[in-house]
Amino acid sequence: MKRTTRVTAAGAAIAATALLATACAAGGGNDGGSDDDGANAEGRIAVAYEGGISVLDPETLEVVDELETEEFTRLNAFGDGRTVAVTTSAGFQMLDTAEPTLTDVVFDASAAGHVVTHHGKTVLYDDGTGKTTILDTDVFADGYGETPEGESYTADAPHHGVSIVLEDGTLLTTVGDENSRSGAAALHEHGDHWDTEASNDTCPGIHGEGTAADEAVIFGCEDGALLYQAGEFTKFDAPDDYGRMGNAFVSDTSPIVVGDYKNDPDAEGYLLNAVTLIDTAAHTYEVVDLPDGVEYTFRDVARGPDDLAYILSTDGQIHVLDPESGEVTDAFPVVDAWEGPADWQDPHPAIKVDGDIAYVTEPAKNSVHKVDLTTGEVLQSVELDQTPNEMAVALG
Template sequence: MTRRHLRYAAPAALLGIALLATGCSSSAANDSAADTSPANDSSEEHAHSDEQRVAVSYEGGVAVLDAETLELVDEFDSEEFTRLNAAGDGRHVFVTTSEGFQLLDTAEPTLTDLVVPASAAGHVVRHAGKTVLFDDGNGETTVFDTHDLAHAEGELPEAVTHTAEHAHHGVSIELEDGTLVTTLGDETSRSGAIALHAHDDHWDEVASSDQCPGIHGEGTAADEAVVFGCENGALLYQDGEFTKLDAPDTYGRMGNAYVSETSPIVVGDYKSDPDAEGYLLGSVALIDTAAQQLNVVDLPENVRFTYRDVTRGADDLAYILSTDGSIHVLDPETGDLVDEFPVIDAWEGPAEWQDAHPAIIGSGGDTAYVTEPATNSVHAVDLRTGDITASVELDHTPNEFAVALGEH
């Protein structure tokens, strides 16, 4: 396995080609997981902008909002369907397009011509000062130093790459000691993960596991415990070893991990019926990485959500935006719902996973942002009180969004 250093040049401006459906659904789900680790303010962030920003995608474009007031700062033309992932440097957001990962500078703001080429741009993970991209089309992982991305002016910084044996819908993360943990699979199936350590110009295997069918999603909890979702539970990597955590059901799929790096407990979406129609879910998996245990909590009938509707926030609690229009507050330690904040009107699940539907994302502090496509609105919500502190009605229907905050 060859370890390469690449330097990217700025390509020509992107063509307006509609992005093919290469993303994830809740049955081949989008992983907010790579996007949901709370991130605190960083000095890097303030070195570039006195104001935090929120990026919102809509059909044919991307809007940049002021994170405090939600006032529109600027908007840019893009493709019909794009996905957004924070780069973790407090300034940039990666816009996944048919050309690859395009860098949106929210501080300027400008949709730059800087693109990491990818045949099927997939997950973006931020951890330990690294920003890691995965190309589903060829199985290539690209690792940037997050600090270097923050200073990208005219060209992308040098990157380290790893290419999987087979292309697949995957995800990678680099740990603090330089270990690269990446998924295993091919075009027809996915089976597990492998941990690799860089040695000169190649990668040496540290550990591997093939006990995670349909592996999807990634999240890193306290003490750098990495969790991946499986179709029959979860796969834990910690201290150089993989441990399989079995689901209580024969089919028990976790596809997305919602994490806080100060909590040992991972909250995962959970599905026990492989034949269930639609994308609404009614259960969560609670994975205690310290005790190496997985438990399933069935939510009340009025609490239904999709992969876009869970985030972590204040006091390491989990916040579930339900179809009843309320944010339901879950204590991961007990599995109990401890509060409820009505924020938007009731809504129905999407017909297709890409369809615009309400979503929630945390800011890394006491604020979360909620989209309400039915009114073309975005709201800022105080997670301690449930108060809506700011709202904006856009000229377009909001779909996905990302907060341009730095990582821990």
């Protein structure tokens, strides 16, 4: 390792302030969650390509079906082990991977954004309106009929945001507008309005979300990270003036969050070579530089067996990172060496994990690989007719 920097929490809880916000009705019309609260039906792997989606059998990687869609779509597991939320120009369209079919269930959104699953709730966020839609994760257990209604909350101003609902009903949601984002608020619903129980405005550029053990929720900031736990916000300051974390990779059985890290706002491209390690129990924040030659993007980190982190690097290997020590303990080759994308939407290798198994895309070969993370063995590979881009794992 070239550098390890550890800092402790810089901020304390921010007192709750009162705020009334009108709750809007959910609109109607016709990545994997860890909560298997849903349909108990056999799901599959969804892989987006330009103009379509391939649905793969998780055991054999055989292409079960191909479905036409828009030129670029994003895929997020809905959390029920079957459904994938496909972000389109119309909003969030539900893909039934068991059928498989792109259903007529569409949650209207002018700019469909983040999808978050936690403790039996799936939350959709519309960047274009600032609207949060809260749904039961098992809402499609009886099929995909009319678009169901759910609870909703609309932010004071639209922004690129994210929301999550905790076990006690707390709605955590980002705060910002079309020009900037400043922090997050914890809300509770009271009749026809939402009250703010706590808030924090010390997280510039807030982006991304992850929930670790004991419902410790982390958001990324341009100068560190923001923790919400047990009713209080705590800010962690990065060791660099600009130290951006934009994505959190978590396990609900580990208090340690692995985040991406960028300390050069002018750097070209999307490759990163350092990670943040945030211990939400000890309230410590650490930046660890990865070994030379180990670089990755936001699509290339996942948590897996033993709560370890698995980083798919440009050298073609999956590097195994122990979050407790910050050390890379193993590596195994999976794909050929690759270069970072010119634009984040461009196809480049991605990793998704289900249990001990990783599914890895290799766009340069139009391929998808299935890897046993306990041994490093590539179990199956398939060559597609199209170039894979986004991927979601929806397994019951």
